Amino acid sequence: MIKVGIVGGTGYTGVELLRILVQHPKVRLKVITSRQESGMGVDELFPSLRGQVALKFSDPAQADLSQCDLVFFATPNGVAMQQTKKLLDVGVKVIDLAADFRIKDVAEWEKWYGMQHASPELVAEAVYGLPEVNREKIRQARLIANPGCYPTAVQLGFLPLIEAGIVDVDHLVADTKSGVSGAGRKAEVHTLFAEAADNFKSYGVPGHRHLPEIRQGLGARSQKPVGLTFVPHLTPMIRGIHATLYARLLKETDLQALYEERYIDEPFVDVLPAGSHPQTRSVRGSNFCRIAVHRPQGGDMVVVLSVTDNLVKGAAGQAVQNMNIMYGLPETMGIKHVPLLP
Known part of the structure; x- marks a missing residue:
């Protein structure tokens, strides 16, 4: 034990x-x-x-x-x-x-x-605890820096494109939304029910502290600094992150096959069928990240949709996933919960 x-x-x-x-x-x-x-x-x-x-x-x-x-x-x-x-x-x-x-x-x-x-x-x-990237380092680590909630959803969404070198990494866009639990349990006016309910707003547009974390992770995979516009939003829901990611395609590629092959062995990344639109409630209470990749009108823009539960894959679930890896346990042990619905 x-x-x-x-x-x-x-x-x-x-x-x-x-x-x-x-x-x-x-x-x-x-x-x-x-x-x-x-x-x-x-x-x-x-x-x-x-x-x-x-x-x-x-x-x-x-x-x-x-x-x-x-x-x-x-x-x-x-x-x-x-x-x-x-x-x-x-x-x-x-x-x-x-x-x-x-x-x-x-x-x-x-x-x-x-x-x-x-x-x-x-x-x-410290080893950055994104298992889909650093699994072997995590096995040997004694100190894990568990990734942030936005950085998890954004990096998992962009990684296949970045690693394949098929998009313009100087002009990436991450348009992200989070439930109010992402702000923590402390009492603050902006998360009061009367403030957050029936409302939708962006914040941190000039600069958010998750920006350097995401840039660091994506830059390590592209082997060059990345240019990223990162805009978070607060949504009137308790849990969930929805990241809509944009990148300009530089090479013709079967995007669906690229994502399916990249994550085929990842127990907590679910690449949805072509044309899908993942919902935050499809991961509520679970450690899954669900991803869909689109190329609107067959143009040169790739749109990736990435959803997670900010408290699970974006925090506690991923931390336990890291623990399992550190101790040589089955990676899914104790965290393969079925998402809650409704």
């Missing part, structure tokens, strides 16, 4: 991680921390876990994480980088669901996240 600790178990990604891990046959939950809810039973805060989790939240200042084999950080940006080195030094592996170790250029990270990095020496070691 893998003895697991969770730092920050009260946010949406934290409770999603709990939902998945309590059903995992090879996991034993040891510690779940929360400064604000210390001493409260996990199932008191989250009745959905009643009968599944007997633990109480621990104060992170007092919790003994060294008893764990693996610790997940489901915390705000800037927390994991303060504690990871100490854990690694005593042999505990770490998966960070925040952004502390995703961007290799530390100065770039500090610019976008507005703080000084506390463990720059670990950034180079």
Whole structure:
């Protein structure tokens, strides 16, 4: 059994991680921390876990994480980088669901996240946890930087085109939409029901902190910097990401075959039949990314549609997928949930 600790178990990604891990046959939950809810039973805060989790939240200042084999950080940006080195030094592996170790250029990270990095020496070691790209590195890793929700959907959508070298990488466009849970469980005016319901808006157009992460990932596959216009939107739904991706085609290619061949062995990437239009509800509560590729009117523009659940493949599910790979378990163990409908 893998003895697991969770730092920050009260946010949406934290409770999603709990939902998945309590059903995992090879996991034993040891510690779940929360400064604000210390001493409260996990199932008191989250009745959905009643009968599944007997633990109480621990104060992170007092919790003994060294008893764990693996610790997940489901915390705000800037927390994991303060504690990871100490854990690694005593042999505990770490998966960070925040952004502390995703961007290799530390100065770039500090610019976008507005703080000084506390463990720059670990950034180079951290493996970016996108299994469809870094599976072999993940197997050997002790520190995983779990990808962001938008970056997962966007990169998986663009990767076959980028790797094949058949599109203009200087002028890529990612038009993306996310449910309100992507903003986290904290109270903010823009995610209040009266603000977000019956509404649709873009945000972060001048620059969003997921932009350098996506550029880094796509640039590594194209072996040159990419030009990307990335525009996120907030939609009046709880879960889900829909990424509509645009690229100009440079070479004649059977796009459907390209995508099917690229992802034929990927358990959580589902390439839909030609002409399909994936819906966010088709992945709700699951670790799947569903993709459809189009070439409107047979022109030179490729349009890729990529949908995920931002809390699962975009966060907690992908983190558990990485854990399975790290420990040599079947990659789908504990995370092959059928999507919820309706």
